[in-house]
Amino acid sequence: MEKTFIKQYHTYQKHLWEQLIEGKAHDLTKDDQALYQTLKDMNPVKPFLEQAFIDHHPDVSKQLRAIEQQDHPQPEAILRLMKTRDLLAQAQGYDDYKTMIMNLDHIKELSVKKKLIAKLQTDQKRRQTLIKQHGITYDNVFQVVNQIGLKPVAHHPETIMDQLFEQLDIPFARKQITCVIDSNGIAGYAQKIGEGDIRLAARPITSLNHLKTFLHELSHAITKAIQQDTSLNQFLRSQSYEMLAVILENMFIDEVCTQTEKETLRDIQIILDGRLITSALFEFDLNDYPDNIEDVFKTIVTHTMPLEDPTSWSQDTFRFSDPLTIQYYPLGHLAYQNLAHIMDQEAVPQAHRLLWIKALLLDNLTDIDVGGLI
Numbered sequence: 001m002e003k004t005f006i007k008q009y010h011t012y013q014k015h016l017w018e019q020l021i022e023g024k025a026h027d028l029t030k031d032d033q034a035l036y037q038t039l040k041d042m043n044p045v046k047p048f049l050e051q052a053f054i055d056h057h058p059d060v061s062k063q064l065r066a067i068e069q070q071d072h073p074q075p076e077a078i079l080r081l082m083k084t085r086d087l088l089a090q091a092q093g094y095d096d097y098k099t100m101i102m103n104l105d106h107i108k109e110l111s112v113k114k115k116l117i118a119k120l121q122t123d124q125k126r127r128q129t130l131i132k133q134h135g136i137t138y139d140n141v142f143q144v145v146n147q148i149g150l151k152p153v154a155h156h157p158e159t160i161m162d163q164l165f166e167q168l169d170i171p172f173a174r175k176q177i178t179c180v181i182d183s184n185g186i187a188g189y190a191q192k193i194g195e196g197d198i199r200l201a202a203r204p205i206t207s208l209n210h211l212k213t214f215l216h217e218l219s220h221a222i223t224k225a226i227q228q229d230t231s232l233n234q235f236l237r238s239q240s241y242e243m244l245a246v247i248l249e250n251m252f253i254d255e256v257c258t259q260t261e262k263e264t265l266r267d268i269q270i271i272l273d274g275r276l277i278t279s280a281l282f283e284f285d286l287n288d289y290p291d292n293i294e295d296v297f298k299t300i301v302t303h304t305m306p307l308e309d310p311t312s313w314s315q316d317t318f319r320f321s322d323p324l325t326i327q328y329y330p331l332g333h334l335a336y337q338n339l340a341h342i343m344d345q346e347a348v349p350q351a352h353r354l355l356w357i358k359a360l361l362l363d364n365l366t367d368i369d370v371g372g373l374i
């Protein structure tokens with residue numbers, strides 16, 4: 001049963017890859033049906049897979065795939081999807097979908113909120129300066145960060161991969177990764193679509209933010225290639241999966257960037273953290289179904305940065321495709337900062353830092369406690 005699930009999951013990822021990167025059309029509701037049936041047959045479904053059991057459920061699948069087709073997802077459609085997820089989580093014995101995710105990821109909402117708010121406060125002064133300097137709003141952040149520090153960037157995906165794989169000394173991992181660079185393609189994507197077949201897509205590196213995105217996706221690809229476990233344990237919970245990628249991304253920045261590039265990337269990170277934290281804080285509150293959603297959204301966002309469109313809350317893919325995961329990006333950055341501080345205190349030389357994390361990844365990837373770093 002487990003083997004069937006893993007095979008079906010990889011096929012689903014293969015179809016997603018072909019749809020997103022190669023422009024082939026697939027009916028993903030068929031993959032959802034197959035995955036759901038296998039999970040249902042497990043009876044009872046393992047706690048680890050409870051989220052997948054809900055995410056591939058026919059009721060969720062139908063709504064989600066329809067939303068993903070829309071250019072501007074409607075707030076009503078998002079709320080209907082949230083309600084469906086909640087009802088299914090309740091059938092599994094949880095209060096709601098949010099409580100289920102927190103439970104499976106071993107996190108507590110209040111403590112996560114406190115950490116995110118503290119991070120906002122730490123960066124506030126510099127963020128305000130940058131917001132004024134670049135005319136940043138909640139709505140334009142992802143376009144603006146691509147323009148910051150824009151000048152010919154002397155980095156190429158293949159050269160970076162050569163350098164990092166040599167430093168990490170993992171030729172077996174390099175062989176598994178196929179990298180597609182397309183200036184018209186999506187910003188960044190990495191997935192395992194079969195045993196020994198990992199795909200990585202990115203845009204050419206024409207700005208420091210593109211470099212950052214490439215290093216992030218490369219981190220996912222490397223983590224998947226290093227993972228030797230072929231059982232269900234190969235699937236990390238989203239907390240470990242995303243936070244680990246953010247930690248690695250920042251360690252790779254330390255390796256490949258000049259001092260000036262690192263300083264600009266620090267500013268980009270402060271801007272992105274501000275945007276992601278407000279989105280995460282809003283999502284926690286949204287899941288309590290306030291009557292005045294737009295007011296809640298406006299209050300949370302404008303505390304940190306200007307907002308152009310108070311109805312834009314339903315546009316982030318985090319509201320439907322990857323619900324309740326956005327907090328792991330800023331938390332991953334916090335974990336990296338804490339880790340870097342520890343390594344500074346221990347005076348770990350730069351040359352040893354990547355090998356240290358490689359040892360950690362090879363040793364115990366499944367049980368890795370990334371949350372312990374925040």
Ligand SMILES: [Zn+2]
Pocket residue numbers: 216220242245
């Ligand atoms: Zn990621």
